[in-house]
Amino acid sequence: MFSVGELVVYPAQGVGRVEKIEEQDLGGAKAVLYIVRILSNNVTLMVPVNNADNVGLRPVSGKGQGQEILSFLEDRSDFTGYSGQNWNRRYREYSDKLKSKDLQDVAYVLKELFLISRDKELSFGERRLMEQAMGLISMELSYALSIDQEEAKSRVEALFADILSPEVQEHDDQEDI
Template sequence: MFAQEQLVVYPAQGVGRVDRIETQEIGGCEAEYYIVRILSNNVTLMVPVENADNVGLRPLCSGNEGTEIIKSLKDRSDFTGYSGQNWNRRYREYSEKLKSGDLHDVAYVLKELMLIGKEKELSFGERRLLEQAMGLLTMELAHALNKQPDDVKHDIEDLFQDVLQTEEKQ
């Protein structure tokens, strides 16, 4: 169970704060809800307490896990290169990973798209997924590592500087 004021992560939305826990009657059924405010856009979500696990609501990653995520972004050994895979299939796969709420999956999508961008120009949809992954990752890592989101974003971009320079030349 989460506590009031606790930072949590809602899949595909990002870091939020549990503003309160309240009981409401909806459709004739009374239930407890987490009222979560997403920090990046001030959207408020009502998440049934008993369904929080099913929707993927989870605690913020630890500082150690955040550091491991940064290390995983540096490691290029698992990237086999752009395979020419059907964009629709790749888009679905990456979208599912972002919706999973798993920070490792979000980091995977970010790294893959940054590295694919080195080999070919990203489509509009790919750039949107990249922006979404960057936003989700930077917000959570900023809170976990006690840094500003812009500083985390800059740190991540530095890891892919060779990729960004290639894109600028195209």
């Protein structure tokens, strides 16, 4: 059970704070609800206490898990590419992973899209999913690692500097000559 003031993560929404725990009458039945305010967009969610685990409400990751996510993002050994998968199938897969309560699933989407962007320009939909994943990852990492969100985003982007920076690629190409 979460307490008032505690930071929590709601899948696909991000980090929020439990503002209240209150009992409400919903359609004739009494329900105890967490009132959670999402910090990034000020949206208020009402989550039934007895259903919180089923919807994926969880505590914010700790420092160790934050470091594990950065290591996971850095490791490219599991990337197989988008070999033949069409965009619709990948979109559904990525959307499901962004709704997961496991932060590593969100990190997977971010890593895949960064690595796909190495080979082709991302479509509008892919860029939108990448921005959503980056927002979710950077916000949670900022709390897990006790840094601001821009610093967290910079750390993630630094892991993919070889993809993001054309100057780095040109420099690498010149060394091969």
